[in-house]
Amino acid sequence: MEMNKKGYQAVFPGALYAGFGSLLEIPDILVREGAGKAVLLLDDALKENSEIRGLQERLGASLAGTLTGLPIEPSRDSIRGVYDVVLEKGGDLLIAAGGGSIMDMAKVVAAALTNETFAESGFCDTSLIRKKALPTVMVPTTAGTGAEATPNAIFLIPEQELKAGLVSPQFTASYCVLDPALTLGLPRNLTASTGMDALCHAIESYLSKKANLFSRMLSGYAAALIVANIERACEDGFDREARENMLLGSFIAGMCLSTSGTVAVHALSYPLGGKFHIPHGVSNAILLPEVLKVNLPYCREQYRQLADLMLPEAEWSREEKPERFVEYVELLCRRLRIPENLTEYGVGEEEVEFLTKQAMEVRRLLDQNPHALSEEEIAGVYRKLLK
Ligand SMILES: NC(=O)c1ccc[n+]([C@@H]2O[C@H](COP(=O)([O-])OP(=O)(O)OC[C@H]3O[C@@H](n4cnc5c(N)ncnc54)[C@H](O)[C@@H]3O)[C@@H](O)[C@H]2O)c1
Ligand SMILES: [Fe+2]
Incomplete structure (x- = not known):
C-alpha cells in the first residue's frame, strides 16, 4: 500500500443541498446565516430561467440586487468592477449561479469584502486574506468545474497571456446547492x-x-x-x-x-x-x-x-x-x-x-x-x- 508520510488535508464546503428543487432552500439558508440581504451573481444564460425567477421572487426584499453581464473566463482586472458594485449593493451574503467563471468571481469578491488589504493588492496576494469571507452559496449550472467544491479561483492574466489559480481556504463555499434543473438547458x-x-x-x-x-x-x-x-x-x-x-x-x-x-x-x-x-x-x-x-x-x-x-x-x-x-x-x-x-x-x-x-x-x-x-x-x- 502506498503511504503518504506527510499525511493530507482536505477543505470542503460547509453544507450541501442537492436534487431537483434544492434551489428553493436558499431563502432558508439566508435565515440560518442571519443574513439580511443577498446579492446574486448570475450567468447571462440563466437570466430567463424560470427556476431562477422563482428564487428571485421568493427572496423578495432580501435580494439586494442581481448582477448580470459578468465576464466568462474572467480576467483579474475584471474583479474590481464586480467588487465595487457588490460593495455598493451592501449584501451580507453572496449567491453565485453559473459556471466556474461566475463562481470563481464570487469567491474572490466574498473574500475581498471582508479583507480590504487583499482587495487593495489587486486581488493578487491571498496571504492577506486573514478574516472569514462573506458567506457564499454556490449554485453550479454547468457540470462542470466543481468550483463549488474547491478553494481555488482561476483568472486570466492578460499581460502574461496566462491563466493562473488563486487558492485560499476562504474561497471555499459556505453552501453548495446542486439543482440539476438549472443544467437541463445546457447545450x-x-x-x-x-x-x-x-x-x-x-x-x-x-x-x-x-x-x-x-x-x-x-x-x-x-x-x-x-x-x-x-x-x-x-x-x-x-x-x-x-x-x-x-x-x-x-x-x-x-x-x-x-x-x-x-x-x-x-x-x-x-x-x-x-x-x-x-x-x-x-x-x-x-x-x-x-x-x-x-x-x-x-x-x-x-x-x-x-x-x-x-x-x-x-x-x-x-x-x-x-x-x-x-x-x-x-x-x-x-x-x-x-x-x-x-x-x-x-x-x-x-x-x-x-x-x-x-x-x-x-x-x-x-x-x-x-x-x-x-x-x-x-x-x-x-x-x-x-x-
Ligand atoms: N475554481 C475551480 O476550482 C475551477 C476548476 C476548473 C475550472 N475553473 C474555471 O472555470 C471557468 C470555466 O467554467 P465552466 O466550464 O463552468 O464554464 P463558464 O462558467 O465559463 O461558462 C461557459 C458557458 O456556458 C454558459 N452556461 C453556463 N451555464 C449554463 C446553462 N445552465 N445553460 C446554458 N448555458 C450555460 C455560460 O453562459 C458560458 O457561455 C474557467 O475560467 C476555468 O478556468 C475553475
Ligand atoms: Fe478544470
Whole structure:
C-alpha cells in the first residue's frame, strides 16, 4: 500500500443541498446565516430561467440586487468592477449561479469584502486574506468545474497571456446547492466539454502524486459516475437522471481538487486558455488522451484501477488494460465531438515553444504529475495536437 508520510488535508464546503428543487432552500439558508440581504451573481444564460425567477421572487426584499453581464473566463482586472458594485449593493451574503467563471468571481469578491488589504493588492496576494469571507452559496449550472467544491479561483492574466489559480481556504463555499434543473438547458457542446473537465479532475486527481486513499475513493467514484452519464446527458439534455448524476459527479471530482489536485492536463491547458482563449473544458478534453499516453509507462497500475472502476464490464486482460483504457478515453472524446486538434483555434508550430515555456511554469500542477515531464515531452504533446 502506498503511504503518504506527510499525511493530507482536505477543505470542503460547509453544507450541501442537492436534487431537483434544492434551489428553493436558499431563502432558508439566508435565515440560518442571519443574513439580511443577498446579492446574486448570475450567468447571462440563466437570466430567463424560470427556476431562477422563482428564487428571485421568493427572496423578495432580501435580494439586494442581481448582477448580470459578468465576464466568462474572467480576467483579474475584471474583479474590481464586480467588487465595487457588490460593495455598493451592501449584501451580507453572496449567491453565485453559473459556471466556474461566475463562481470563481464570487469567491474572490466574498473574500475581498471582508479583507480590504487583499482587495487593495489587486486581488493578487491571498496571504492577506486573514478574516472569514462573506458567506457564499454556490449554485453550479454547468457540470462542470466543481468550483463549488474547491478553494481555488482561476483568472486570466492578460499581460502574461496566462491563466493562473488563486487558492485560499476562504474561497471555499459556505453552501453548495446542486439543482440539476438549472443544467437541463445546457447545450450539447457545453455539456460535453464541461463534463470532460469534470472527468479530467477525477482522473487527474486519481493519478496525482498527492493522491491518497481518501481522495481516490472520491475520484474513482466521480470518474465512474461521469462516464456512465456524460453521453446520455449529451444525447438528451432533458435526461433528468443523467443531469443529476453529472452534477454530483462534477461536485465529487471538485472535492478531490483540494486534497490531491490536477496534473499535466490542466498544466498544459492553462497557456491554451491564456493566449488562445480556448474554453477551459475544451482545452482539457483535447489534451487528456495525449497526456494519458505520455504518462502511460508510469501509470499502468493506476490505469488498470481506473478501468476497473469506470468500465467494470470491459473484458480486457490485465496486460492490455492500460492501453485499452487510453483508447477508450480517446474514443469517448471523439464520440462527444470534442475537437481533435488545436489548429482550428489558431495554434501553429511556431507557438509550441511559447506554450511549452508557459506550461513549464505551472509547477504547482506539473510537480504533482506522476512522471516528471521534460520540456521535449511537453512540446511533443502540443505537436501531436497540430493537424
Ligand atoms: N475554481 C475551480 O476550482 C475551477 C476548476 C476548473 C475550472 N475553473 C474555471 O472555470 C471557468 C470555466 O467554467 P465552466 O466550464 O463552468 O464554464 P463558464 O462558467 O465559463 O461558462 C461557459 C458557458 O456556458 C454558459 N452556461 C453556463 N451555464 C449554463 C446553462 N445552465 N445553460 C446554458 N448555458 C450555460 C455560460 O453562459 C458560458 O457561455 C474557467 O475560467 C476555468 O478556468 C475553475
Ligand atoms: Fe478544470
